[in-house]
Amino acid sequence: MKVQEKPKKSLSNWARGRSLWMIHFCTGCGAMEMPPTMTSRYDMERFGIIPMATPRQADLLLITGYLTVKTLKRVIRTYEQMQDPKWVIGFGSCTLNGGMYWDSYNTIKRLDLYLPVDVYIAGCMPRPEAIIEAFVRLQEGIARGEFDGWRRYRENLAWYRANQAKVMDVNRWGALP
Amino acid sequence: MTPQDLKTLLESSFPEARVHLPRVRRLQVHLPQPQVLPALAFLKAQGFGHLSAISCVDWIEENAFELVYHLWSYTYRFHVMVKTRIPRDHPTMPTARQIFRVAQTYERDIHEMFGVRFPGNPRLVPFVLEDWQGPPPMRKDFDTRRFAEEVYGMRSIETELFTRREQPYKGFRKK
Helix, strand or coil: CCCCCCCCCCHHHHHHHHCEEEEEEECCHHHHHHHHHHCCCCCHHHHCEEECCCHHHCCEEEEECCCEHHHHHHHHHHHHHCCCCCEEEEECHHHHHCHHHCCCCCECCCHHHCCCCCEEECCCCCCHHHHHHHHHHHHHHHHCCCCCHHHHHHHCHHHHHHHHHHHCCHHHCCCCC | CCHHHHHHHHHHHCCCCEEECCCCCEEEEECCHHHHHHHHHHHHHHCCCEEEEEEEEEECCCCEEEEEEEEECCCCCCEEEEEEEEECCCCECCCCCCCCCCHHHHHHHHHHHHCCECCCCCCCCCCCCCCCCCCCCCCCCCCHHHHHHHHCCCCCCCCHHHHCCCCCCCCCCCC
16 A cells, blocks of 8 residues: 655645534444434534535545445445545444454454545444544544545555455446345 | 144144144144145145244254244234255255245345255345355354455454554644
């Protein structure tokens, strides 16, 4: 893989970090932690993050939980519909190392092989405080120009495609069986 | 009709059937493979119109798959299990789709997870496993852990996640 270029601080990067529109791909039980995070109890909107309904209008993809090969395909399609710059948060142990599905035959174990993950939240499952901390860390990293997963995905597309092709038929995306 | 009545009825109609009453409101029928479909049609005519599920059990030491057809009657309110064993080497079972249409989906599932063939079922296409390349995963001789290691790759402590140099997190309040 190519080495990422030197982080660049800029006013636009600072502004990007201050307004994150999040699309959450809720596959597993981790989605249960999102309602309190979004609503009045923990209220992530005070950090400038708000959920969005469609991938084309979002710039943060939050993947909460395990991904089977079938859902991974949909996640990759969702990610590729988003506009640059965009970031990915892997939520919970399932995206990190498989979690409780560590020896399952149909769930992926490492999300970063298939998508450029910027921040991982460890835990099964993480509390809203942990989610908010990850958001804040992501915002600060964006402001410093560090998190450039979208650029890494573009530059190393062949590497990611090769990993994706290992578990799925990348030529048949969208084709129903 | 009580389970006891159905037991006598089945034993008179299917001499090879072994019928047990393991619990209250439950009836087990063991049948050789060719008699399963006639028995299902017979039970449906008796009022057991609901095929709740078809399950498959892998008896690897006896080299057999056991197919269990779960039937329920809304009239008599008891549960009938029709069990049959088929050889594990060439598992083939004629489809029950003509008797219960819902069997098409259950058979599709068993075909995917155990590799049992159901001649006569027109739709044995992949169900939940997309782009699956391995052997049927619910068989007992399928090593799920080794398969996961080979295909997905486990995260080890040496992977780049833990060795990548990152700036320490200093909290969100600017000094």
